[in-house]
Amino acid sequence: MTDIFGIPSQVLLGQIVLGLINGSFYAMLSLGLAVIFGLLNIINFAHGAQYMTGAFVAWMLLNYLGINYWAALVIAPLTVGMFGMLVERFLIARLAHLDHLYGLLLTFGVALIVQGLFRNTYGSSGMAYDIPEALKGGTNLGFMFLPNYRAWVIVASISVCLLTWFVIEKTRLGSYLRAATENPALTQTFGINVPLLITLTYGFGAALAALAGVFAAPIYSVNPNMGADLIIVVFAVVVIGGMGSIMGAIITGFMLGLVEGLTKVFYPEASATVIFIIMVLVLLVKPAGIFGRPA
Amino acid sequence: MAIDETASANAVETERPLKVRGLQAWYGESHVLHGVDLDVARGEVVTLLGRNGAGKTTILKSIMGVMAKRKGSVLVNGYETIGLPSRLIARIGIGYVPEERGIYASLTVDENLMLPPRLKAGGLSREQVLDLFPNIRERLTSQGTKLSGGEQQMLAIGRILRTGADLLLLDEPTEGLAPVIIEQIGRIITRLKQQGFTIVLVEQNFHFAATVADRHYVIEQGKVIDMISNTHVEANIPKLQAYLGV
Numbered sequence: 458m459t460d461i462f463g464i465p466s467q468v469l470l471g472q473i474v475l476g477l478i479n480g481s482f483y484a485m486l487s488l489g490l491a492v493i494f495g496l497l498n499i500i501n502f503a504h505g506a507q508y509m510t511g512a513f514v515a516w517m518l519l520n521y522l523g524i525n526y527w528a529a530l531v532i533a534p535l536t537v538g539m540f541g542m543l544v545e546r547f548l549i550a551r552l553a554h555l556d557h558l559y560g561l562l563l564t565f566g567v568a569l570i571v572q573g574l575f576r577n578t579y580g581s582s583g584m585a586y587d588i589p590e591a592l593k594g595g596t597n598l599g600f601m602f603l604p605n606y607r608a609w610v611i612v613a614s615i616s617v618c619l620l621t622w623f624v625i626e627k628t629r630l631g632s633y634l635r636a637a638t639e640n641p642a643l644t645q646t647f648g649i650n651v652p653l654l655i656t657l658t659y660g661f662g663a664a665l666a667a668l669a670g671v672f673a674a675p676i677y678s679v680n681p682n683m684g685a686d687l688i689i690v691v692f693a694v695v696v697i698g699g700m701g702s703i704m705g706a707i708i709t710g711f712m713l714g715l716v717e718g719l720t721k722v723f724y725p726e727a728s729a730t731v732i733f734i735i736m737v738l739v740l741l742v743k744p745a746g747i748f749g750r751p752a
Numbered sequence: 753m754a755i756d757e758t759a760s761a762n763a764v765e766t767e768r769p770l771k772v773r774g775l776q777a778w779y780g781e782s783h784v785l786h787g788v789d790l791d792v793a794r795g796e797v798v799t800l801l802g803r804n805g806a807g808k809t810t811i812l813k814s815i816m817g818v819m820a821k822r823k824g825s826v827l828v829n830g831y832e833t834i835g836l837p838s839r840l841i842a843r844i845g846i847g848y849v850p851e852e853r854g855i856y857a858s859l860t861v862d863e864n865l866m867l868p869p870r871l872k873a874g875g876l877s878r879e880q881v882l883d884l885f886p887n888i889r890e891r892l893t894s895q896g897t898k899l900s901g902g903e904q905q906m907l908a909i910g911r912i913l914r915t916g917a918d919l920l921l922l923d924e925p926t927e928g929l930a931p932v933i934i935e936q937i938g939r940i941i942t943r944l945k946q947q948g949f950t951i952v953l954v955e956q957n958f959h960f961a962a963t964v965a966d967r968h969y970v971i972e973q974g975k976v977i978d979m980i981s982n983t984h985v986e987a988n989i990p991k992l993q994a995y996l997g998v
Contacts, residue, residue, distance in 0.1 A: 629866070635858040636867055643854040646816050647868035647915070648842035 464722055470601045472718040478607050478676070480714020481614035484707045485669040486691040487698060488618055489662035491706040492625070494695075495638040496658045499549065499560030503541075504691070505684030506568035507663045510537050511670025512679045513575060516586050526589040526671070533671045534664035541663025545656050568685070575681035583678030610672045617668065618707045625703050634658065693736045699749020709747060769794055769845075769919040769950045770815070774824035777814045777974075784810050785974040787824065790952075792919075797941065797951045799961040802971035803997055808954040809851055811971065812921045815952075816848045817841040828919065843871050847912025851923040851954070855896040855904045862892040864907055868915045875916035884940060885910050902933035909940065920944070923954045938964050958996060970995045 462469075486504060493501045514536050515529035524532065544567060552559045588606045595604040625631040636644045637651045645651050670684070677683055698709030713732050721728040739747060770792040777785040785807050792798050800808040814822045817838035826833045833841045842848070847868070856864055865881065865888070882889045885906040891899060899907060905925055912920060925941075926934045934957070941951060941964045955961040961968060962985050970978040970992070978995065980988050 632859055632863040632867055635863075636856050639856050639858050640854060642818055642838070643850060644867075645837065645839040646818060646842055646848045646850075647912075648839050648871050649867075649869065650839055 462723075467601050469719075469722055472722045473715060474601070474603060474607060474611075474718075475721070476715040476718020477611050477711065478714070479717060480711035481611050482669050482673060482687065482710075483691055483694045483714050484618050484710025485614050485665055485672075486687070487694045487706040487710045488621060488703065489665040490691065490695050491698075491700055491703060492621070492665075493659055493662040494700050496634065496655055497545075497549065497553075497560065498557050499564065500557075500692075501659075501662060502561055502565035502688075503544070503568040503571070504564075504662070504666050505686075505688030506571040507537050507541060507666035507684070508670040508673070508687065509575065509681060509684035510540075510571060511667025512586070512674040512677075512683060513579075513670075513681075514667065515671045515674045516584060516679045519586065526675075529671050530668065534667040537667035537670075538660040538664030542656050542660035544663075545659035549659065550652070550655070572681050572685060579681065581681055583680035583683075586674040586679050588675040606675055610676070614669070614672065615711075617665070618710075621665070622703050622707060690732055693732050695746075696736050697732070697739045697746060699746020701745070701750045702748035705746070705748025768792070768827070769829055770952065771827040772811075772815065772825070773827075775811070775814055775826060776823045777810055777819045778821040779810075779819075783974075785814060785822075788814075788971075788974070788976055790969060790976065792950055792952060794918075794950055795945065795948055796967065797945050797953065797965045799953045799955045799965040799968045800971050801955060801958055801961060801968050801992070801996060803995075804956070806971040807974040808971050809923055810974070812848070812923050812952065812954060815841075816846060816921060818848075842915075842917070845872060845917045846919045846921060847915055847917035848921045849905075849908045849912060849923060849925065851927070853901075853904045853908040855899065855907055857895060857897040859896050860892065861888060861894050861896055861899060861907060864896040865892075865911045865914070868911050870914065870916055872916040874918065876913045878914065881910040881913055884913070884943070902929050902936075905929065905933075905937065906940075909937075913944075918949055920949055920951045922951060924956060925953065926955070926957050926960050934960055958992060968992075 486508060490501055490504055493499065511533045514533035515526065518524035518529045518532060519526070548563055548567070549560055552563060592606040592609050595602050596608070625634055633644070633649055633654060637649065637654050641651050673683065694710055694713050695706065697713065698705045713735070716735070717728055717731055720731040727734070768791065770790065772788055772790040775785055775788040776783070788807075788811055790811075800811060802808050810819065813819045815826055817833065817836060822834065824834060828841065828844045828846060831844050833844065856867070859867065865878065876884070887903050888907055888910060891903065896907070897904070909922065909925065925937050929937070938960060941953070944951060945964075953961065953965065962982060965982050967982060968980045968985070969976050970980065972995065980992065985992070
């Protein structure tokens with residue numbers, strides 16, 4: 458058995474994989490937050506609830522309708538995305554002319570209501586969701602045993618994040634989004650339907666959170682608090698990365714997952730707080746975040 | 753016949769790209785336009801002259817629907833637009849270049865150029881726009897705001913020529929530019945006029961305005977106070993200088 462810095466390599470690599478798993482969720486969630494913040498200028502406090510709802514929709518599809526994981530990967534984000542678009546169209550849009558603080562309070566309220574509804578129906582003890590048959594078991598990489606499902610989550614999240622980055626930075630639709638983010642009033646004078654873009658963007662952000670929720674369902678237990686617990690860390694990730702950059706949100710998400718995993722190896726006592734310590738340091742040195750542009 | 757008269761009246765209105773009556777506008781509580789009347793015929797180049805703060809820019813913003821609060825009547829190609837959001841006004845066929853040019857920093861030059869969707873038939877192709885503004889062709893992959901002021905102005909004009917809009921609103925296209933660039937922009941405006949575009953131009957630079965325009969509206973305190981045809985501009989220079997305070 459080889460040691461790296463006096464730590465058995467299996468332990469180290471195991472925590473790196475665990476860090477990448479957490480990083481996958483941080484990246485997908487902070488990416489959605491960054492996209493929504495860019496166009497709507499609101500911090501979407503409902504993001505954790507949307508992630509949790511994604512996991513619950515997958516659980517309900519399986520247990521009530523017998524619809525499997527692979528279909529849930531499509532259906533759950535679509536369902537939560539549609540719900541998000543309704544929330545944007547009928548609630549958030551009405552506050553668009555007010556201070557953005559009101560949008561934050563509104564989404565916080567929506568999150569509490571949704572969490573309360575699920576807690577009322579399902580309690581808070583959590584329910585199991587089986588790993589799909591095709592991804593059961595693991596692969597022996599020689600230096601460590603890698604569960605197949607975890608490998609899938611890492612690869613799938615990286616793909617989704619890069620695809621999102623590509624659409625926003627390299628396509629025509631993405632150029633509309635970037636233009637509407639930078640100067641919505643002028644973008645409208647070209648005949649581009651900015652209110653529709655805003656609705657679709659919010660729906661997309663919510664769908665991305667729900668997709669992360671489906672990924673999470675077989676790893677963590679499906680419970681009404683799973684989003685609220687995670688979203689606090691994700692907000693710290695977003696603050697560290699800076700709100701302005703899509704790639705920044707992705708990179709920061711994975712990096713902080715890794716940092717958290719490595720802290721578990723070298724100084725486990727700090728593993729729950731290390732992200733917040735980094736946040737404090739980044740705020741002191743570069744308040745706009747590592748990838749953020751100063752306003 | 754009454755019906756025939758209405759029909760022919762409509763035909764006249766569609767021949768007139770822009771007819772503004774009693775246009776009023778507000779910035780928050782402050783009332784800045786106090787009943788503006790304008791008429792622009794197809795193929796005309798018309799300037800809005802006036803001192804700083806006279807309301808020239810606000811008139812363009814009100815026509816385009818960027819001003820949140822406005823009243824009166826703005827007919828574009830015969831359609832009443834006063835209650836419409838700017839994205840629908842654009843679709844009737846207006847292209848707008850704001851005073852600050854509005855080049856997006858988060859888009860490349862090419863993306864800036866290709867951003868405005870085609871609104872109707874008759875727009876220039878990407879190649880035709882690049883032929884008109886050869887400087888831009890070499891900078892297509894640069895960030896939009898890395899261009900010089902003159903190049904940004906050309907990009908801002910070029911991108912609305914693709915859309916098929918036949919009425920162009922240009923807010924101070926010569927502001928802050930070197931004389932040689934101003935000349936180039938003047939030649940382009942003249943060429944666009946020959947191609948049948950209708951152009952409303954806000955200008956501080958009256959000498960430039962006189963080289964490109966058919967008529968000049970003089971704006972003061974949110975109203976039109978005079979209209980001078982370009983053929984009579986020589987005779988009216990003392991009066992214009994008094995209006996503009998130069």
